[in-house]
Every structure is written in structure tokens, then in C-alpha cells.
Amino acid sequence: MSEFYKCAICGKIVKVIAEGKGQLVCCGQPMDVIANFQSVNEILDFAIEKEEEARQFYLEWAQKLENRALSEQFVLFAGEELKHKEKLQRVKGGSSFKPAAKQVTDLKIVDYLVDIVPTPEMDYQEALIVAMRREKASFKLYSDLAAIAQDEGLRDTFLALAQEEAKHKLRLETVYEKEIYSEN
Numbered sequence: 795m796s797e798f799y800k801c802a803i804c805g806k807i808v809k810v811i812a813e814g815k816g817q818l819v820c821c822g823q824p825m826d827v828i829a830n831f832q833s834v835n836e837i838l839d840f841a842i843e844k845e846e847e848a849r850q851f852y853l854e855w856a857q858k859l860e861n862r863a864l865s866e867q868f869v870l871f872a873g874e875e876l877k878h879k880e881k882l883q884r885v886k887g888g889s890s891f892k893p894a895a896k897q898v899t900d901l902k903i904v905d906y907l908v909d910i911v912p913t914p915e916m917d918y919q920e921a922l923i924v925a926m927r928r929e930k931a932s933f934k935l936y937s938d939l940a941a942i943a944q945d946e947g948l949r950d951t952f953l954a955l956a957q958e959e960a961k962h963k964l965r966l967e968t969v970y971e972k973e974i975y976s977e978n
């Protein structure tokens with residue numbers, strides 16, 4: 795079992811390696827369970843949540859960015875993340891696969907989290923960096939899920955999603971190079 799806790803205040807993530815009865819506390823308050831992957835369904839839920847987070851991120855930043863082209867790009871990404879979410883929901887609803895609990899617990903959730911917390915003061919460059927990290931984490935999540943999926947259809951779904959996130963990352967990197975590097 796891999797249970798992970800996160801502090802809502804400082805962002806620290808703790809992995810439980812042996813169960814006990816005590817409560818985990820950080821910054822003076824109980825820590826939240828962020829994932830406890832014991833089935834494919836739970837992982838799908840995690841991925842669905844990540845897609846929703848990504849969609850919100852792009853929508854929010856699309857409004858804040860002054861750069862028109864990037865803003866439009868973010869709106870497009872928001873739409874694509876929504877499609878990813880819906881795809882995962884359909885997979886979950888179908889449930890034609892056999893959960894592979896043993897292998898699933900090998901995943902390390904920290905690899906899929908973005909450590910920069912976006913702030914309202916974040917500028918154009920920082921927004922791009924956060925977005926690139928998000929896409930990198932998404933790519934890694936789906937690549938790992940594809941690697942552990944035992945069901946062929948499920949594996950294909952994850953591989954396709956990994957490719958789409960890789961494309962998102964590449965598009966952002968292209969913008970970054972064009973806009974940021976060429977200024978200096």
C-alpha cells in the first residue's frame with residue numbers, strides 16, 4: 795500500500811511506509827490523504843482529477859494573460875484537457891479491465907505533482923514554466939500507467955493520452971523559446 799499525505803499549508807508530501815494509528819500533522823494541522831492507489835479505478839480517479847486541475851489552470855490563465863496568442867493556446871489546451879477527462883471517465887465507466895492492484899502500488903505519486911504553486915503575481919514566463927511542468931507530469935503519469943496496464947485497450951488509451959500531453963509540452967516549449975529566448 796502506498797499512502798500519500800500532503801500538507802495543505804507548506805505542500806510537504808509524506809509517504810507512509812508502515813501503517814500505524816497516529817494522525818499525521820504538519821504546520822499545526824492534520825495532513826490530507828492525496829492518494830492511496832489500490833486499484834486501477836483509483837488511479838483513473840487521480841488522473842481525472844489531474845485533468846480537471848489542468849483544465850482549470852488553463853482557463854484561469856487564459857483570462858489573465860495579456861499575450862493574445864498564448865491566451866488562445868491556453869483556451870485550446872483547456873478544451874483538450876476536458877476531452878482527456880471525459881475519455882478517462884468513459885474508460886472508468888466501462889470497467890472492462892481487471893484491476894492490477896499489486897503493480898499499481900509501484901507508482902510514486904510525487905512524480906506527477908507540480909511543485910510550483912501558481913500565484914496571482916505570476917508573470918507570463920512563470921505561467922509558461924508551470925504549464926510545461928504540468929504537461930511533463932501528465933506525460934509521465936500516462937506513460938507509467940501505460941507501462942503497468944494489463945488490459946490492452948487501457949494501455950492504448952494511456953499511450954494516446956501520453957502522446958497528447960507530450961504534444962502540449964512541445965507546443966509550450968516552442969512558444970517559450972520563441973517568446974522568452976528571443977527577447978534576451
Ligand SMILES: [Fe+2]
Pocket residue numbers: 845848874875878932959
Ligand atoms: Fe490532459
Ligand SMILES: [Fe+2]
Pocket residue numbers: 848871875929932958959962
Ligand atoms: Fe495537457
